[in-house]
Structure formats: structure tokens, C-alpha cells
Amino acid sequence: MTKAILALEDGTIFHGHSFGAEGECCGEVVFNTSLTGYQEILTDPSYKGQIVTMTYPLIGNYGVNAEDVESSQPQCEGFIVRENSRIASNFRSTLKLDEYLNKNNIVGIEGIDTRMLTRKLRISGSLKGIISTVDHNETSLVKKAKESLGVEGVDLVKVVTCRKPYSWNESTYTLNSKSEILNSKQILNTKSQFNVVAYDFGIKFNILWNLQAIGGNITVVPADFPAEEVLKMNPDGIFLSNGPADPAAVTYAIENIKQLLGKKPIFGICLGHQLLGLALGGKTYKLKFGHHGGNQPVKDLKTGKVDITAQNHCFAVDVDSIPKGLVELTHINLNDRTVEGMRCLKIPAFSVQYHPEAGPGPHDAHYLFQRFAELMEANG
Amino acid sequence: MPKRTDIRKIMIIGAGPIVIGQACEFDYSGSQACKALREEGYEVVLVNSNPATIMTDPEMANRTYIEPITPEIVAKIIEKERPDALLPTLGGQTALNTAVALAEMGVLEKFKIEVIGANIASIKKAEERDLFKTAMAEAGLDLPRSDYARTIEAAWTVLERIGLPVIIRPSFTLAGTGSGMAYNKEEFEKIVKLGLELSPTTEVLIEEDLTGWKEFELEVMRDKKDNVVIICSIENIDAMGVHTGDSITVAPAQTLTDREYQKMRDQSITVMRAIGVETGGSNVQFAVHPTTGRMVIIEMNPRVSRSSALASKATGFPIAKFAAKLAVGYTLDEISNDITRETPASFEPSIDYCVIKIPRFTFEKFPDAEKKIGTSMKSVGETMAIGRTFKEALQKGLRSLEIGRAGFGGDGKDQYDPALLQTRLSVPNAKRAFYIRYALESGMSIEEVYELTKIDRWFLDNMLQIIEEERELKKNKTELLKSKDLMLRAKQFGFSDRQLAVMTGRTEMEIRTIRKDLGVAAVYKLVDTCAAEFEAYTPYYYSTYEQECEVRTNTGKKKVVILGGGPNRIGQGIEFDYCCCHASFALKEEGYEAIMVNSNPETVSTDYDTSDRLYFEPVTVEDVLNIIDKEKPDGVIVQFGGQTPLNIALGLEAAGVPIIGTSPKSIDKAEDRKLFQKMLKKLKLLQPANGTAVSFDQAKLVAKKISYPVVVRPSYVLGGRAMRIVYDEVELEEYMTKAVSASPERPILIDKFLNDAVEVDVDCVSDGKKVVICGIMEHIEEAGIHSGDSACVIPTITLSKTILEEIRKATQALAKKLKVIGLMNVQYAVQNGQLFILEVNPRASRTVPYVSKATGILWAKIATKVMIGRSLKDLGIEKEFIPKHFSVKEAVFPFNRFPGVDPVLGPEMKSTGEVMGMDDDFGMAFMKSQIAAGQKLTTEGKIFISVNDQDKRKIIDIAKRLANLGCEIVATAGTAEVLRKSGLTVEEVAKLDKGRPDIIDLIKNREVSLLINTPGGKETKADEGKIRSLAIMQNLPLVTTLSGARATATGLEAAKKKGLPVKALQDYH
Secondary structure (H helix, E strand, O other): OOEEEEEEOOOOEEEEEEEEEOOEEEEEEEEEOOOOOHHHHHOOHHHOOEEEEEOOOEEOOOOEOOOOOOOOOOOOOEEEEOEEOOOOOOOOOOEOHHHHHHHOOOEEEEOOOHHHHHHHHHHHOOEEEEEEOOOOOHHHHHHHHHHOOOOOOOOOHHHHOOOOOEEEOHHHOOOOOOOHHHHHOOOOOOOOOEEEEEEEOOOOHHHHHHHHHOOEEEEEEEOOOOHHHHHHOOOOEEEEOOOOOOHHHOHHHHHHHHHHOOOOOEEEEOHHHHHHHHHOOOEEEEEEEEEEEEEEEEEEOOOOOEEEEEEEEEEEEEHHHOOOOOEEEEEEEOOOOOEEEEEEOOOOEEEEOOEOOOOOOOOHHHHHHHHHHHHHHHOO | OOOOOOOOEEEEEOOOOOEOOEOOHHHHHHHHHHHHHHHOOOEEEEEOOOOOOOOOOOOOOOEEEOOOOOHHHHHHHHHHHOOOEEEOOOOHHHHHHHHHHHHHOOHHHHOOOEEOOOOHHHHHHHHOHHHHHHHHHHOOOOOOOEEEEOOHHHHHHHHHHHOOOEEEEEOOOHHHOOOEEEOOHHHHHHHHHHHHHHOOOOOEEEEEOOOOOEEEEEEEEEOOOOOEEEEEEEEEOOOOOOOHHHOOEEEOOOOOOHHHHHHHHHHHHHHHHHHOOOOEEEEEEEEEOOOOOOEEEEEEEOOOOHHHHHHHHHHOOOHHHHHHHHHOOOOHHHOEOOOOOOOEOOOOOEOOOEEEEEEEOOHHHOOOOOOEOOOOOOOOEEEEEEEOOHHHHHHHHHHHOOOOOOOOOOOOOOOOOHHHHHHHHHOOEOOHHHHHHHHHHOOOOHHHHHHHHOOOHHHHHHHHHHHHHHHHHHHOHHHHOOOHHHHHHHHHOOOOHHHHHHHHOOOHHHHHHHHHHOOOOOEEEEOOOEOOOOOOOOOEEEEEOOOOOOOOOOOOOOEEEEEOOOOOEOOEOHHHHHHHHHHHHHHHHOOOEEEEEEOOOOOOOOOOOOOOEEEEOOOOHHHHHHHHHHHOOOEEEOOOOOHHHHHHHHHHHHOOOOEOOOOHHHHHHHHOHHHHHHHHHHHOOOOOOEEEEOOHHHHHHHHHHHOOOEEEEEOOOOOOOOOEEEOOHHHHHHHHHHHHHHOOOOOEEEEEOOOOOEEEEEEEEEEOOOEEEEEEEEEEEEOOOOOOOOOEEEOOOOOOHHHHHHHHHHHHHHHHHOOOEEEEEEEEEEEOOEEEEEEEEOOOOOOHHHHHHHHOOOHHHHHHHHHOOOOOOOOOOOOOOOOOOEEEEEEEOOHHHOOOOOOOOOOOOOOOEEEEEEEOOHHHHHHHHHHHOOOOOOOOOEEEEEOOHHHHHHHHHHHHHHHHOOOEEEEOHHHHHHHHHOOOOEEEOEOOOOOOOEHHHHHHOOOEEEEEEOOOOHHHHHHHHHHHHHHHHOOOOEEOOHHHHHHHHHHHHHHHHHOOOOOOHHHHO
């Protein structure tokens, strides 16, 4: 077993064993509390720049498969688990987790006290860290962690966005249809087809699936795709996707969105929500350690109903900083009362901080895609 | 929206006695519900016949009825109390069935009682298979192919459609009673017929065989605003085909991808809505095909269940408490999570450890029963273990099981027959986990084991890892004792010090010292519902071997550790948990910190708010010493948890643990024959003639000297394990070969059996200076029946003043001599006016809760306070209190789970639970205890009497009394003749094989309403066994002792005179 070390910027050192690729990786260390869905987490582009630790200790049990991916490859910088399973047991599994990480050159460490690490992150806030299987000098590792980029003020969208526009359809990403499990996807009732332009700030496949399920013909465009080009395409609606790191650093996107406000119905998720907030003149701020998991309670302030949601964000919108009269707060997080959703009062646009597309996580908030369809229909 | 103000008084129905399939988890849920509702200011009316519960403590509800849970009696209580609402979802199947019956009788409508939690329509939809099936189909959910039948002919038609093999499940029976799998037509016919008989609605479901599919459960909660959360997912390690209650299960699910899990989650929510469970907790069970992923719904329970108790303990999320709050109108987001304080209950717990539940079986109690397990539940208890890995949790769980194992084998106790390997894997049984070890150890591949067991490869691989690690450790023995890294790794694999001792040829204590010197010590982590995402305030811990220890032990308060009883088994049940809980309450009252150690997830003691700190850990020397190292308590209580803590008391004391109360040496003294005899001699107390033996030859001599019949038993057992009355040398030889091999180091005890003696149980409490009698209990059955299986009454009914005085004096003398501080139990026998000491146990006995309920004094609390130095005088306990009313305790048996087993009572304990009947009149109290125990006593129909020759003369009087009540009497030739001679009209019926119709025919035709059958000699045993077993299966009242028959007559007379009045506990004391 190759030795691996995790060093944090505050000087904390964890000794463990290497799994996945050997080498070195830096990133902001975050914890995810989902009990299942590590493959979706690994492949979620929003984790660019981050090293993810799973709070559930037994990871890799069901291996990886061809279907449960949120992008074409793993995106996070590194992966931390208490115990990696040496076998993969699931009828859909095609590879073991270790092999998958190795193949995709993701550095992993196992065998450390991940609960201690999680508590540390909770108490002191997110920390930058480094995993290394090559450098075992603790001082040098801590120094590297300190000097690493982190996510605050950093634009990582440009790293994960697509290079040129493309249209999403089933052939873009073919599902292996032999497994019955995939056929359960909920198809929402929609009367019509919509042309949707989706800004790719690091978009997840599941969002595209869900947009397709409401009757969307989707054109995915790069993060810096000019607003006027979008308007030229005359879509029924514009979607602002999730993505990694600090929204405030993605200035070009904010500018584009400003120009699109009020022109077409807009729906934003996660980073897309934050960018909408910034475009409306508001501010975003960094949370202590963010929300990463599939058990976050979100209350719809209109209906009073609580959804259990999947979340993955380090930044949040300060809704009070948005000029008065522009938006109303629609959803809040019941754990810490942070903003989870807003709706523009004067223009057809709304957004949520969480992930109604799930992948991984509960499907409670699926209805928001339907709401987007209704918004497009009403403004069509 | 806040709680409802239109209801004020709420009735909660408890689950009644502990039976297989319904254990103390419902005391846990009921207690939580009572507390939650009273916290909200509601008046609570509680009905439960089980006195050994915390929920029936007088301060738990405003009005507590320790009365039989039958619709008729609950209706009377309703009439008297006029509650506004009925909450039936916290008392198991008993409460649900009672609620449905009350609705059907029109009682709920008549008294305008609203059912809260789940409405009657939903309950029916979930419980009645055809309604369930329709509801699921309408919701678009996949079910196993199935159909129901009400006749055997209809069953054949269904079978044609589905094809063998099939599972047959009778409707409306508890925990799958009567369910079975049929592989051929003969089996099919047998199971269907039995099922139709057992089902109260004469209905069976015939279902597609899902054997070998993976099995899962989700625990779901819903509020009235339709917010739904999943509390926990549970994966059964044993594949479909083994009842969930008998499966080793793990939480959370280990082998589901998020896609599969979310589909299951979506379906659970759909099920909740389709069934219409308005508020509260439910569980939904799924089967998943291992290679196609087809997911079907097996069943749902619209109530809190055994699995919810497990899910509560596994996650820290108090399902029952919240279910009660949801039932009165709160929504999940209005309830705050006790553990994190700041976050609401409307979330889904995330856990960062692995939880395993392992069932505890007691097949050794029923040697004639089939030892395989299947779709009908047979386990009597369970243990839960928490670890950071599956391997650690599995090993902890197995060593918590109280079966003498120190982990997943490798403890010097691995013995098996290689020829049986395949069968033990393919036919589920209580020891299968160990057989998997033997198989893998002997080189069988994971694939081969998988094919035989259908246990998911992930679990098998983890088991294999343990074996491989053990091999490595054995190879590096010397290194292991020197290397911190290796030692730490071994502990992370869950190996106990005892296993390591066996591997290295050291003693357990040597390993402990070496390990600690290497700096390898257990750390404690929190169960916090949120995987450390929020700060947790609830001190609920488990041990593991990692970097950080989270426990905060230094609070400046004095503290006492209470050791719990581990898994329930026959002989050790809820009674001991009751005592442990009271110890905790008492310590808190005295300003001490109470620290609980236990491994039983069904209990109130493992509720996080019962004590100041809870360690969910195996109760073994190693695990307890680790906690003591951390906590450094001022005292440790071992006398409340039954045999489990007593077994380790000497070990703990040797390690310097400050045990408070009666010293382990005194406890030992009472167990040591020779010391005990010496003491009795000094006190001039009598014992039945006795001796000890280590071989058959010795035993023969002893028995001859004291003359047959004799009682034989191994030393150091609880619940009369392997205890028997032996009438001659042949029986003695058979016994000695069996029992001596069972415990080679311990001698066999031989006592003269006292014929026709009255047995008496006495509980007392002592502070070292003063001894106060808690209660003197007179057994209804004569001596020779295990005290745990015998009915008894407080106060005594036939004993003379002289004898009672003698009993008091003897008890005083014994307690003083044994330097008892705390509780002590003495068993006496009175024969011809002479008092004999049978047994002394200087610890809390099984009768403590019963005595407490009968006298209205919380004896376990008093004893605890005494143990920390308070005097009885101080506590106002000056003298014995003899209540004016009668309280009869009756035992409840699991015979209906073991078809073919003769349900006759003897010195070996077989009951799983108890009930209590209370009344101002003895006969009525006895009658209530019988009804509560499930005996449907009535004077209508025929009473069958067949007694042995000894009893023939004495039965006459009883028969006359029964005849006077209007009963018709049927008897076999011998008994009939005696009765006729005394002037009674008797119908004669043939013995088995002596013509038809015989008694079996009469029973089957339901012509008989009560059987009085005392066991005859060996010749008739087989026939009688058949009759008795059939009676149990037919749910017919059965009395197997003369004294029982006498009390039954008294009870029937009382019922005829007064009907069945009800009275609250609060009105007695």
C-alpha cells in the first residue's frame, strides 16, 4: 500500500493510504454528507478546484458504471474516503472506484479519520489542502496547501465550460438502456416543445435530461457566449447552469445575464442562481463550509412545503443586497436560513440555489423544471 | 401550524406482553409518545397489560390502565375516560388491530373518538393484502405477482397462475405467523390449510417466490402538510426468504447506487400517499432482483415498528417522539432536532458510521423445534453495533450477542462439521454467519458462498477481509505485540482483545495491557444525525479506533455507570431494562451523572435522553473497561442488567472497577453451592436435600441418596437453562450426557424435587443496615415450574401468618448475611408447613417491575439511591407495604412460533414476556391476567379435562365449580370415570388412536373452549404433546397444572359475578 498524506493549510496532517491515481493534488477541502452517489459527485463540474471528502465512511461499494455521470469525466481535484471498497457489487457496475480514479488520474486518499476532518472543516470553515503520495515532507505539504489557489475570487468556470455551442439530444450522451432502473425517469406533462439556450458554467447532465423531459430542445452554449448571440437564436427560455468556485469572478457571465434580463424567461440553478443575483445588482458571499449533500431542507415560502434537496455550493446570495422591489425570496434553507430561491417580480426569471435535478440526491424539487416550462409557456 | 387545541385527551394503546415479533421496542416508542404528548400539555390515557414497561410507570401517563388489551376492555376504558382521540400507531400490531376492532364495533363512532396518526381506512389498506395490492397498482408501483385465497380450492387456482415455488402468508397475523414457503404441492396444501386456520379473516396470500432477491427497508415520516422524509435505509444481509426480524441487517443500505436508492425513496413516498398515512412513521420494504434491478414492494407498516426503533437508534432521530408530535398537528419543520437544536426535524439524517443489527435466537430452549429460519420470525431479541467500518460493526455485534463468541470467529470456539457446511449455508439458520466464516476459511470462493446464500458479495468480501487479516495477524504474532500500526489495524478490523489473545496465545488482560502500552485505545464518536455537519448536543457515543475522541467526560459531577442487559432472550428481557432505566432516573434525581452502556436497540435504556451519556457498546469486559478508562466513574452498577453484567462483574472488579451495591463476591457466594450451604446452615435455614456432581456416576449416587424425583441443572445459568425434573436413572443418564457436555467446567446441581409445594418469590431491598421486603409473591403453579413461567400473585393468598413471618425473617437474615446493598430476590418453597430456600439472587430480579407496579413503589430507584449511599430511612422506606388489591402476573409463551413443540411448563424458562391483571378481587385479577396473556377464557363451550392419576382426586372439586358455572365437561376415560363417580355429568371422548371422534377432532371442530391437561407419565407424553401443541396453534386456552385449573375456576366465577371492571393504576395507589 502506497502511503498518502493529506495536509491542510492550518497545519493539520492526516496519514493514510493512496487509492486511485498516485501523485499530488491541491484544492479547497469540502465534505459531502450524501450516503450514495459518489460517482455523480466525482463527475459534477461544480467540484472543480475542490478536494471532496465523503462523510459516509464506506465508499466504492457499488463501483462505477457508464450511466451515473454528470459530465464526461471526474472533475474534482482529489477524493478522500475512510474506506474504499476493494470489490464493486452492483449489477450495473463496470469498474471499481479505484480503477476509475486511476484511469482518470484523480488522486485519492483512504484510511483517515474523515469525521475528524469534517469536524475540523465545520469548526474552522473550509480549508485549502493537498493530497500527496510523492512528497512526504509535512512542512512542504502545508506550504503548498497554503499557496494553492483556492476558490475565492477564482474563475474556474472557464476551465469546465464547453468550447463551442452544441445541441443536446439523446445521441449526445447515450444511456445504456438495458437497465430498467433508468427507465423510471419522470417525464413531466408539457403541452409543447421549447427552445432552450443553456449556459454551460459546468452544467450537469441531469439538468439537461430534466430540461429535455419538459420538452426542451436544448442548445448548450459556452459561459462567455455573447448575450446578443443568444437573443439572435430567439429561444423560449434561457437556463443558467451550476458551476464551480466564486460567482463574483465570472464577470463576463454577469454582464451577459444583465443584457438578457427581461428579454426571455430565465431559470438559474446554483451558480446560475448566484450569477442572476449578481446581475440583478446583488452581492454574494462565501459560506463557512458550504452545503454539500442530499439532505438539506428547503422551505417554499409560498406553499409552506418542505423539500429535501441536493446541494453543492460554497457561496450564497445576499438577497437584501438586491435593489428593493426587484425580487422576492421564494425559498429558504431551514438549517441556517440562507437564501435558497428567488423570483424576479418584474421580469420572467427565477432561480434556486439547490439542485432540483438531483443526481445525486432526492427528487423532491423536480417540479421546478415544470415551473420553468410554465414560465416559458406564459411568456411565449 | 401549531398543535391542535380541539383535542385534549389522547388514548395510547400499548403492545402488551413481549412476544416474538413484538418486543420492548414498543415500550420505547410508547414511552416516547407519552412523554411527547404530555410535554405538549395533552392528557394521556394509556392501556397496556405489560407491567415490565417504563410506559406503565404511573408518572408516564395521566391515567394508566394495566388491563388486558382486548377490544371489549379497551371499549370499557374509553367509556370511562372519554378520550378525544386514539393514537394507535405506537403499540405495534396489537394496537392497530385493536383500533380496527374498536372501529368495527362502532365504539369510536359512538364516543366520537378521532383516530390520529393513521386513520382506519389507511390501516386497512396497508394491512389487507387485496386492498394493498389495488392501492399499489393504482399508484403504478410494482408488486410481486400474487393473489389471495379464502379456500383451499381457490388456492389451487391461484397456484396454477403463479407456479411453484410460492410464499404463503396468512392475513392479519403477527410478524408472519403461519407464513411459509412451498416448493411442492404437499407443502403448499399444508401451509395453506394452516394459514387459513390462523388468519382471523380466513385468508392467505399466495405470492411469487422472491427468495434470493436483495431486501431493503426505508423508514419514512410524513406530516399533515405532506412533507415526507426518509429517516434511514436498511439493507438485509440475509436475502429474501428470511424474515426481516430474523435477518442480520445493516444501515444505511450498502449496495445501492444513488439512482436505485432515489427510486426506492420516490416509491416509499408514493406508498405513503397511496396508503394515506396522514402523519407519523411507517416502513416500506422492498425486494430488488440482484441482476436485473427489478424493484418490488413487499409490504408497508403504517405505524412505528421494530425497524423504526432500530432506525431511531441507528441515526439518533427519535421517530416515535416525532410521530406523536406530528399526530397532534405539528409539521416536521416546526419540530426541532433535539440533537443539533438549531436545525428542524424536516431533514434526512446522514450517518458517518455503519450499523449492524443481529438477531438473537433461543433454539436451545426448544430442542424439538426445527432450527432453520424463514419467513416466520423466531428470534427473541437483537443487538446492534456501530462501527466506522462494516467489519468493525460486525465483530462488535457478534460479541454483543451473549452467545459466548468474541467476534466473527477466531476466538477459539470455532467448531463445525465440514459435512454440514453446504446445508448450513443454503438453509438459513441462527449460526449461518459463522458458517460463512468456516466456508471462506476452508477455501470456498465468494462466488460459491454467494450461490448458496445469495448474500451480496460485498458483505461476503468484507467477511473474507476479516479472515485474511486474521491470517496475517497470526503470521505476524510477535510483530503485532510490538507494533502500534499493526495493533491499531487489528482493532480497526474490529478484533476484540479476546480474539487477539487467542491468536497470540496470551490472556485477554495481557493483550489489553500491551495494547494500551502501545498507545492503542478506543476513541468515542458521536451519533449526531448529521455526519458532523452541525454541532451535536446529545451525548450518544460509540467506540472505534481512529484519531479523534469526541467524548467530554469531565463535567465535575459525580458519575455512575449502569451496565445494561444486552439482547433480549428468554430469561432476560425487558424487566432488566426497566431496572436500568430506573437506576438512571434515580441517579439524575440525586444529582449524579448517569452513564448507560448497552447494546440492545429495542430498549428505553438506549434512548439518548434516558441517561446523561449513552454508550452504545457491547457489554463485555473489554468494551466496558475501555469506557471506564475514559469516564473514570465513581461507581458502576452491575446488579440491574441481569446475567450479562454479572458475568463480567468479577472481571471488572479484578481490574479495579468500583462496583457499587452488593459486592460481586457476595453475588458469587450465593451462586457457589458450598459457600451457600455453609451460610444457610449458620442461619439455620433449610434447603431441599441436594448435592453436586461432575459425572453420571456421581450424579447417580447423589440422586439415590436424596431419592427421586430430583431437579438437575448446571450452575451459573439464568432462566433455568437446561434445568429439568428427573424421575429415574434413565432420564438422569440422558440428561447428564447432554448437560455436562454443555458446560464442562461447571458442576451439575442436583436437588430433591418438592412435590406439591407452594413456591414463593420475595424481593427485598437493603441499605446494609435495614432490610425492607418489597413484595412477597405466591406462585399459582406448584413448585417445579420455573418462576419466570409461573403465574404469581401479590399479596399471597394461601400462606399462613406463621409461614409469612418465617419468610420475612429468613429474607432479612439472608440479606444481612450476604451484605446486600440494593436488591435481592429469594425463592422459597413451602411444603407441609415447612419453609425451604430454593435460590437466592442478590441482585435485581425479573419480578422487580411487577412488584413495583403492584405496590406503587419504584423499587429499582430506591435500590439505586441506596447503592450511592442513601439510607432506606432517609428515603422513607421503613417497612413492607402490603397492597389491598390483588396483582397477578402471568407469563406469555412463544409456543405458537414453534409448531410441534409440547407447550408444557417445567423448570426451564420458556416464556418471552409477562402481563399483569389487577383487581380488588383475586379471582378477577387472575381472570384479567389470563385474558391479557391471550387465553380466551369463557364458560361457553365444552371444557376438556384430562389429568394424571395423582391429580384425579383433586380435580373433582374444580370440575364441580366449572359445572356450576354452566360449563359442559368432556373427559377421557380415566378422568371421566372419577368425575362421574362424584356425581358430575361428563361426556367421554376417545384418547388418540382409541377410536373416533377423539379429542383432536373435537379441538379441530372448535367444540372445546378450554383444555385442562396435566402431564402424565412418559407413555402418554407424545399424545398429550400433540394435543397441547394443537391447542396452542388453535389459540385455545390451555391449563397444564392443577393449581392453574383451580385459579381458572376462581377467575371464571369472578367474571360471571362482576363482568370485567376496569380501574386505572392511579386509582389503586
